[in-house]
Structures are given as C-alpha cells and as structure tokens.
Amino acid sequence: MAERSFKKEVEQLRLGEGAVFSGEGILAVTKALLQAGVAYVGGYQGSPISHLMDVFADADPLLRELGVHFESNASEAAAGAMLAASVNYPLRGAVAWKSVVGTNVASDALSNLASGGVTGGALIIIGEDYGEGSSIMQERTHAFAMKSQMWLLDPRPHLPTIVDMVEAGFDLSEASQTPVMLELRVRSCHMTGQFVARENKRPAMTVGEAAASPRRDVNRIVLPPANFVHEIEKVEHRWPAALKFIAERRLNEHFGPEQDRIGIIVQGGLFNTLNRALEMAGLSDVHGATRIPVYCLNVTYPLIPEEITRFCAGKDAVLVVEEGQPEFIEHELNTLMRRADLNTRIIGKDILPRAGEYSGTVLRDGLAAFLRIHAPERAPTQMVSVAPEPDLATTVPPRPAGFCTGCPERPIFSAMKLVQRELGELHVSADIGCHLFSILPPFHIGNTTMGYGLGTAGASAFKPEGKRAVAMMGDGGFWHNGLTSGIGSAVFNQDDTVTIVVDNGYSAATGGQDILSSRAENATRRTNNPIEKAARGLGITWARTLTRTYDVARMRDTLKEALTSPETGPKLIVAQSECMLNRQRRIKPLMAQAVREGKRVERERFGVDPDTCTGDHACIRLSGCPSLSIRPNPDPLRSHPVTHIDNSCVGCGNCGEVAHAAILCPSFYKVRVVTHPTRWERLRTSFRRRVIGWFQQRHARALAARAF
C-alpha cells in the first residue's frame, strides 16, 4: 500500500472534452498521457516522481479499460528497457523516474534506445530532484540528453503548458524517431493548477496487438555496421527533423516586447521564478507582461539556431538563466553567436552563481546585477535586503531528516551502536533508503553510500584481517540490484562482509510501494517472495532472519555473532518489521472500526517517569525516536530537562528494549490499554486495583506522616 492514495484524484483522469481538471502536476501529466493515446506506461519510484507511479497504480483499472499496459518496473534500467516496445511498433510509451540517479541506472538501455531510434513516441518523465529538499547528487540530466542525442523538454510551470508538452513530446519523438525526456522539477510535480481537459484516447495499437504480429528490423539493433549508421542518422536526419518540428510547433515561447537592446533566455522550468524577479524589479507583473524580451526554452535541448539568432540579433547583451553546471546552453549560445557573426554578449555564469538552486532571491539579485551593467537606467534603485540575524542563526537548530516514530530500522542501529561499544568502530557501507538516516544524529553510523542497492558492493574492497565490514541494504535496493551486484558478487568473490537487509515490507523511502518481498497480498502483483530464500539461492550459507527488529538485545547478539563467527564467506541478516508509517496507515482505521463495533482492542504506548529520570538522555542518543522528546524538569531541584514520550508514541517498544539492552534506567514503562475488555479481564483488574489501592493508601499515610 502506497503512502499516499490517489484513488479519489484519479477519477479526474476520466474527465472528457472541455471539462476543467484541477489538481497536482503529476496527475495532470498522467491525464496528458491518456489524452495522447499512450499504449504503455511504467517506471521506478523515487522523489519527486513517486506519486506519479502511485497515480499509475491507482489508475490501473482505468488504464486497463483503455487498453493501456502499466508496469511497476524493477528498476530504472528495466523501465528504460521497456521502451524497446516503441522501437519497431507505433506504440506510444512513457516511463518515469527520479533523475539524475535514475537516468544513471537506465543509461545502458537509454543509449541503446537512442542509438537505434524509435517508431512510436517514447517519453521519459524525469523528476528533477534538484536544489532544496533534494537527496541526491546535484547533476544535470542535460548532459545525458546531449551525449545520447535525446531531446529534453523543460516546460514552464503552468499546467496547460505541461500538458501540451507531454502531447507535443510524443509528436516530436515520432517526427524525429528519437526518445524524448520531459523534465519536471520537484515543485512542479506537487504544484496545483487547472487546465481544460480533452478526451482520453485509446492507443491506435495496443501492446498485445504488437506482440501478436512481431516486426523485426535488424538496422535498429546496435551492432556493427548499424551502430555507425545510427550515428549518421542522428546527425543528418533525426536532429534536423527535431529542429523543424520544434520551430513549426512553436514549442518555445516569447514574452515581452519584440525589440530591445537586452533580453533574457531562460529554461522553461525557471520562467515563473524569473518573472517574479522581473516583477520585483518593476519590469513585469503577475500576468507575465514583462518589459524585457524573454525567450522561454520549453525545449532546452536541442536549441533552435534560427530562433536564437533572431532573438539575439540587435541586442547588446542577453542574460542566460540556466541552472546547474556545466553551463551547456551558455556554451552553445556563444558558439551560435560566433557562427552567426553576432556581437551580442551572452551573460550567464559570470553574473549568476555557478552552483546551487536558482531561487527567487538568486534570480532577483542576478537580474539586478545584469541590469546595472547592461541597462543601468532600468536597474532597480532599491533592493529589499534582509537584515542578518546572527543571534537567531545560532539559536534555530537544524532539523535533519530522521527515522519516523516507531520506525523498525531504529533498533537495528541502536543495536549496532551497542555492538560498536564492544567491538569498536565498524566500517559501515550504507545504502540508499530511509536507513541512510543512520548517518545523521543520533546514530552517526555509515561511512559511504554509493547508490541504490550498492551497500554490499560498496564494501567489497574491504577484506580486513579480524574485523568484518558491515553493509546495509534496503529491501527495495535488494530487489533493485543488490541481489546480484551485492549478494551474488560477494558469494562469488568469497567476501567476508556482513550484510544487513532491512526488510520492512515496502519500498518505504519512496512512499511505501509494494515490492517482491512485501508481505501484503496485492491483487495485481505477486508478493511474499522471501529475501533469505533468494540469497540462499545465490549461495549464501550464513543467513539469519529476525522477524522482530525491536528485540534490540537479539539484534545486537545476532550482529555480534555475524561479526565474530569463525565461518568465512558473506553473512546475511534479514531484519524484518513492517514500516511503521505504512503499518499505522493500515491498522489505525481497522482499530477505530473495531472500537466502534465494540470489539476488544489493545493498544500500547510508552511513558517515562519524570521523578526517576535524571536527564542524561542516553536513551535519546540510542534511539532518536521523534516521540521520545524532552520537557522542563518538574523537579524544582533539577534544571536539566527530563525525557518525555509524547502522544505520537505508537508503542513499538524500542525505547524500553534499548533501556534493557543498554542497561539504562528504570524510568520507561509500557501501558497496555484494553478497550472493551472481557468480563474476566474486568473482574481481575478490579480485584487487583482494590488490593493495590489498599496498599497504596497505607503507603500514602506513611508518606504523609514523615512528610515535610
């Protein structure tokens, strides 16, 4: 079950001609795909594109009605390879993933695809996770588009434009036999807006029909001499065809006056931010009526030389607003200026920062700097400046991401901290996924992270004498590629690494999608394939599956055994407990329902006694649960805050187990509340309460007698 359900929203995907669609960017893209007559869709989840995959999954019934095939691919490489369906057949296909990391994973398939070219439109929807909130290396998908000769669309953040660009993307792909990438920045994925819908189109040919009558063209296969021909085709046919299509369909847009001494060329995705900068300089308004000519690149690759030279001709200077580096567009603009023998100065990274997100502030300041040099009469005279608050800067604490309340991964790292106390620091090869939060406070565990499912591979060079390295892997990463690149390789090379696979039942970090080993029964997928079985199939002999990660002592002992066992060869610990975020989402409504129906329901939560807590917070350093917090000490003699468990506690028990395993303090208690108890339970409880109450009254009298 995914973290977010789009069951209600996907109803909008049925909207017909002329109806107004209102919703998020990703949903609009899905609607656009259906309007374009797509025959198959797929992809791999990852921020900010996860929700697109969830929308696909929730829209599966509608997709089936329309004859559209949906596949939740095992990895981006698998998704990229699926586009092979568009090579020989006029099938429109779309896949989605998070870039640039997903594009890296898919690059083998993409290069083959781009080389041979496509018959049906092939669209890759790239969630560009750049800048604020991004959790990946800051790189440009643009480089991929250039080296493989794929076209890159970067529509301006405006739902009607985004929707049009999806449909134009398919047309462009078919007109130039080239796969096309559509870049959606993180904010555009989650941006709300409206557009006028069109009727959904059934694909002209379904994947089933294509499979029924296979076609083969050996010239589309990357083998000599065809691959050399492909290169020539790219340069002599596909590229010119694309330029012609983009110009004729006017995919790039022009805003503002026709003539001016200066102008601005902007990546489509940054247009709205640029307009705000212009507005703040008094040179535009909220409706985009800019007083400086703006050429908006909804297609950032390839550039259209004629459009560029026409825009730049007669201008002294043109500002290029291009995020990330290297500044590919700026380089090409300079080349184009030379070829056209224009003297227009191209101003880009000499004024704008080389690195970092182009936020509103950056563009506002960059624009002002550009105007001061090239059109001083239009430069804003007064800049809003925010007075620095150095005192505040040291006061406001950072809030690094961390494990959720009750997360089953926390006890694994608590146990690892305890093992490190005994065996010394470990080399821990971390992986991508929620478990990567272990590198942050309070755990400080994890030395490197090399990519999704690559935890074990990342430890493969470590063959230490005496102390084994530890590798982390998520269940998502395990199935993504860790099974082969990690486990298989470790078995083959006789590594001595200990791999811990966090098996929480979902691809949790990307939003709780089901995977091969998910315990949930899924109507459309085959789940419940055990990880240990798969690893044993590859030749792992030392494997342990722990079914309750919250047993910190057991986790600690198992890890210690793996690290010290005389047996050689790779060791595997599968640490199972359901992702708490998903578990709560699953069981909360069920429990509420049961309470309403008068059924017996148990719930647990934890507490800390403030009068035995001495405020050392060792428990927090070993756990870090969000519900495990502090509050002012009620004891007037003490000034340090006491530990406190707030109402968000889900009763996972980790804090108690940690207190036990690490021999911390007797302050933790667990309360088990039973709603609608049985008669016997009620009787027993009331008897106990009466006896205990009698003791307590006597005790209270004794206390009062010797009290102050």
Place this chain on the structure above:
Amino acid sequence: MATHNPLAASSLPDERGRITIAILALGGEGGGVLADWIVTMAEEQGYVAQGTSVPGVAQRTGSTIYYVEMVPRNAPGQNRPEPVLAQMPVPGDVDIVIASELMEAGRAILRGFVSEDRTTLIGSTHRVYAISEKSMLGDGRAASQRILDAAERRAKRFIGFDMAQAAGEAGSVISAIMLGALAGSQALPFPREAFEATIRRGGKAVPSNLAGFALGESQAQGLAASAPEIQPASGPTTAAGRALHQRITDRLPAPAHAMALEGVRRLMDYQDRALAELYLDRLETMAALDDAEHGWTLTSETARHLALWMAYEDIIRVADLKVRATRVARVEQEIRPGSADIYSVTEYMHPRLQELCEIMPTALGRRVLASPGLQRRLSPLFRRGRLVETTRLRWFVLLRALAGMRRFRRSTLRWGHEQQRIADWLALAIEVARTDLAAATEIIRCQGVLKGYSDTWERSCTNFATLMEAARSLAGKPGAAQRIAELREAALADEKGDALACAVKAVA
C-alpha cells in the same frame, strides 16, 4: 499565551495584485492539509491559487515549506493572460507566514520571509525539540525568548500562542488551529464562513476540525485569554516539617530558603527527619562561609545539589516511586484511558548484581562483590532486563517490600559510599570557599554531572572524579571558578568523555 495587535484592518491584495503565503511545518503536522484548505478556499472565493511544496525526505521529521500564491481571477471579458505564479517564497515578498512551531517561526525569519512592512507572522509558541537539543547530556534547549523577540521585532504583526496546547484543548489537530488563527488574523480577505466551508468540503474529521478552527480563531483574536495557573509551593504539613521550616528561616539566608525548603521536603520524603536535619547541618556549615556580597549563591547552590546527592537513586528509591498512588494518577493523566478501558503498566527494569549488592548490609554486599565465585554464579540471574508489571499483585508486593527497605538504608553498602563521597566533595568546597567563594560554588555545581543508573552512573562518577581532581589543582589560581565551570560544561559535552579529557589536558 501572547496575542499581538489582534484586530488590524483586513488586508486586500495591494498594488502587486497577489497574496503570498508561506507555511513552515514539520512532517506529519498537516502543513500540506492547511495549504490545500487555503488553495481550495481561495479558488472558491474567486482567486486563481497555486500551492507548491518540497516534501520528499523532509517528510520524515524534517521541516517543510509549503507555499501558496493567489491572484483574483480575471473578470469576464477582462482580457489578461493567466497569472504567472512563483513556486517559492522570495525574501521581502511574503504577506503571511504560518509556522507550526516556534523554531520554525525562527527559521522563517532567518530565511527572510518575515518583513516589517508586509508580513503577518502567525506562529505557534510551543516547542518540538530538534535532535541536537534532545540528545545533549545536560540542557541543550535553544533560547525561545530570542525567537519571540525577533518575531515581535521583524514582523508587521505577530500572532503567537501555543497551538499544540490549543489543539489538545479542542481535541483537534494543529493544522485546524492554524487555519483558525489565519481567519482570526483577518490577513486574508475572506469571510469566516469561507474558512468553515472549506473544512466541511474536506469531509474529514469535520466536527473536530471545526472545533479547532474556532479555538484558533478566538485565540488569535485574543478572546480566550486565560491566566496561567501558578501553583504556590505548599507549606509544611507536619510538626517535623514546621520545626525544619523554622530552622531554615532562622539560620539560613533568605535567598537560599526556597531551595533549602525543597531540599528538606525531598529528604523527608526520601528517608526521614534525621536525614533532613543532617542536610541542614551541612548546609549551615556552608552558609557560615558564604556572604551577602556574593548573593548567597554558594548556599543556595549547595541547598540544591546537596539535596539531590543525599537523595541518591537506589533500588529502594525507584521501587518507592513506582508504587505510589500519585504515580498511578500521573500515568492515567498521560494515557487518558476511557472510562470502560482497563490498562496495565509494565516497567522496564534492569538491575545488575552490583545494584542489588548496594542495598545489602555493607558487609554482605562487599563480600558478594569481592567473591569471584559468587559473582560468576549470580551474574547470569541479572543478565536480562526484567519486565515488571506493577499492576499485578506479585510484582507490586515485591516492589512495595523493596520500598519498605528504606528503614535499613543507613546500613547499606551504597549509603557508606555516598556519604564518603559527599563528605569529600563538601570538604573540598569548604576548603576552597575560605579563599574563593566563586570557585567553591562551581565545585558544588559539579554534582550536576552525576546522573543516571548503572553504566551511565559509573561514567558520570568517573567524570566527577576527574572534575574534582582538576578543581583541586586549580584551587587558589586566578580564574579558577571560570575554568571549573568550563570543565563541567565539557563533561556534559559528550558521552565518551573526549571533550572533558581534552579540556583537562588544556588545564594541566
């Protein structure tokens, strides 16, 4: 609860023709729900509205910014292009900032979203502590007052109150309180009914959301001002208490009275009147060296730390605190079980053989600890933690019996240890106090590093011993007080004692 400039004139889109709203929330607080409410309400009210956010990993306990912009929709026939709405707030350009927590309000100010000429800042004043604040060995909490001062200074209007508390009172969630506060601020040109209609249209938890909304609105408007209850410390209730009270007022300086009373209260509860008398004997010795010129700090600090040490936590004390009726009442207040619910309480206890020996008669405890054979045979019994269900009779009776061992405490092994250490500590402080009151006060304050149970306690004792040794060598030197204070800070800087070792090396 502070409400500031509650009833300013309703603001309308100015010359810019748009309204911008930034919402800073923590994962799971419903910042996204609030943004959705505002967007749909604006659309119903004839605006083109756009909401964006950067969730992703920030959802997992990190801070998240939601951003909403709105522009009045074109009138029919008004031939203007569709608005171009920005996707992120620009410093100096935000009309309304809503922060779900005090430090997030601080973060909004730091990021420049709050400006004097335009911004209505609506912020909850409660704290959700960050991991860096929570995980300190001592007190790592950030200074809230600084944020409140900056909010008053930097915003055009600041509407701040404890929204988490309001959510609790209304049985609602903080997002509903924030929406109510937004309505109450009248910073949006929409009537109250529009806000309520939005909640109803949402269709989820409508009654509780409406209740939260109403409370948020009235608190923002300062209608529900309630005076905080201050509970005065209760006076003596027994003859012994009255006698000790008299002794404190007669023989101790006034600034130390409050602490000394608490100390006496603690020690009578912990042991008996005799222990409280011993406490006052020791305190009076210290007071004799102290003077008014130094504000009697040494005396009041000794009153605090001496009481804490003399009432050290052993198994007897823990058992005593766990079986009290007042403790049951506190648990019930935390859990709030329904009237028909039943509940059980399980304690996570892990006494080691060491702790058990500490409450044995001195000779016996010492013998067990000194005998490797006994240690080997008994240790396995203490390897695992115990789940002690104090709502069950047998566990309750066992703990009650342990609590009853209070009367034998003076003959236990631990008692002797602690009395010796207390005496050493006081002797050092007294010796230093004759020449340097400030340094003596810092020595007394070093008791603050003694914390926890088992390993944690032993680690803190090692740190304490290191501090005392350093204090002894610093005594009489210029700046001793300052340097002892710094060493104490270092002792609380990290678990492993690295900072302390480093600081001690620098002193030596």
